[in-house]
Amino acid sequence: MAKKIIAYQGEPGANSHIACKDVYPDWEPLPCATFEDAFAAVQEGRAELGMIPIDNSIAGRVADIHHLLPTSGLHIVGEYFLPIHFQLLAPKGATLATIKTVYSHVHGLGQCRKIIRKLGLKAVVAADTAGSARMVAEWNDPASASLATRLAGEIYGLDTLMEDVEDEAHNTTRFVILSRTAQWTEAGKGKAVTSFVFRVRNVPAALYKALGGFATNGINMTKLESYMIEGHFFATQFYAEVEGHPDDRSLKLALEELGFFSRELNILGVFPAHPYRENIREAAE
Numbered sequence: 459m460a461k462k463i464i465a466y467q468g469e470p471g472a473n474s475h476i477a478c479k480d481v482y483p484d485w486e487p488l489p490c491a492t493f494e495d496a497f498a499a500v501q502e503g504r505a506e507l508g509m510i511p512i513d514n515s516i517a518g519r520v521a522d523i524h525h526l527l528p529t530s531g532l533h534i535v536g537e538y539f540l541p542i543h544f545q546l547l548a549p550k551g552a553t554l555a556t557i558k559t560v561y562s563h564v565h566g567l568g569q570c571r572k573i574i575r576k577l578g579l580k581a582v583v584a585a586d587t588a589g590s591a592r593m594v595a596e597w598n599d600p601a602s603a604s605l606a607t608r609l610a611g612e613i614y615g616l617d618t619l620m621e622d623v624e625d626e627a628h629n630t631t632r633f634v635i636l637s638r639t640a641q642w643t644e645a646g647k648g649k650a651v652t653s654f655v656f657r658v659r660n661v662p663a664a665l666y667k668a669l670g671g672f673a674t675n676g677i678n679m680t681k682l683e684s685y686m687i688e689g690h691f692f693a694t695q696f697y698a699e700v701e702g703h704p705d706d707r708s709l710k711l712a713l714e715e716l717g718f719f720s721r722e723l724n725i726l727g728v729f730p731a732h733p734y735r736e737n738i739r740e741a742a743e
Contacts, residue, residue, distance in 0.1 A: 461486040465496045465505035471588035471610025477540045477633045478509045479609075493522050497530050500636055508532070508636040514542070515630045517565045523634075524685050524697050527726060528655045534727025536635035537651065539734035544570050544605045544624045547591055547616040552600035554619055561590035562605035570605050573623040579603070591616060630734070634727075642728040645705040649731040651680070652709065653699045656716060656723045664719050665696075671715030672700065675708040695722075703728055 465488040466474035478487040488505050490496040499505040513519040527534075544566055548557055560567070560579045567574065567581045574581050584590035584604075591606040595614035603619065604610070611618055634653075643650050658664035672679050681699040702709040704725065717723045 462507075463488050463499075463505040464507045464509055465490050465499035466509045467491075467493045467496045467511075468586050469588040469592060471591055471607055471613045472586060473540060473542060473607060473631060474509055474511060474633070475588070476607060476609055477511075477538050477631075480540065481509070481536075481538050481635070482507070493526060497526055497532065497636070500532055500638060501530065503638070506637070507535070509538070509633050510636055511631050512634050513632050514565070515628055516569055516626055519683060524683065525687070527697075528695065528724060530636075532636040532638060533640040534634045534653050534729055535637045535641040536729045537732045538633045538635065539732055540631050540633065542569070542624065542629040542631055543607070543622045544587075545608050545611055545618045546573065546603055546620040546623050547594065547606055547611045547614075548603040548619050549595065549598045549600060550615070550617050552603065552617065552619070556600040557603040557619070558601040560603045560605055561594060563587045563590070566590075566605045569624050569626065569629060572625050573620065588613075635729075640727070643703070643730045645703040647730075649701065649735075650703040650728055651699055651731050651735075652702060652704055652728050653697075653726045654713075654724060655695055655697050655726060656720045657695050658719055659721050661719075668716050668719035671712035675712045677702055677709055677712045701731070 462485045464478050464482050464485045466478050467490050468474050470489055475487050488499055490499055496508050500508040510523055511520050512523050559582055561582050561584045563586045564583045566587045587606040588610045590604040591610035591614045594602050594604040595616055658668050678701045683697045684694050687695045704710055704713060
């Protein structure tokens, strides 16, 4: 029986690859060069699901995703929180004394500033973390190193000179799992998250009025982000996530009020809340 396929953006050994292996260990991960390619793999049926990063606790939102999601025709069916760790990788035989230059994604370099400064390394931006590990392996230069995942080191045969060198221990990336078909989690079967995009009508205080229903109905909004669309400064779309299920009376009322003040309202997914959210709640309290 053929393995099911899940698409991700990046090269083998990327954090998205790790997320695929963690959540769907029996599936075959499909690496894609760009986010557009990963979306297309799901849209065209070459993959059943996509594992896509949406935000990071340090770097913030993955901007491309908010533009791609609303028009993709895909649905969010799950989420996953992955702690991010960087390993200092180098070709076999290299040591801390021989390395002079380190390569990684711009966020990888930015999240490992302390070790780069401590070792006096020249930091060079690469397309992605796993790709930098592949390049360093191909060059086989004892002066070159990579900041990438443990999995990338294993795949490309690199030695780990230092482990978990990230500046912040809480560095975490949240992924959303995308499908061609909507698969709303059942109401009353545990904590749910509802994700949606909307554009408010062009009337005074429209956003204030549109969001009022969430306050009056006691709905916790965990994310609200705005971004311009269609190249217009006045065309603003909002991406939001709330706790609860649209079949819950309180959320149903809040969404009805939102819809009244919105030009567009599109629910992207209703999915089980990942257990990591409890850690976020405890930290906030």
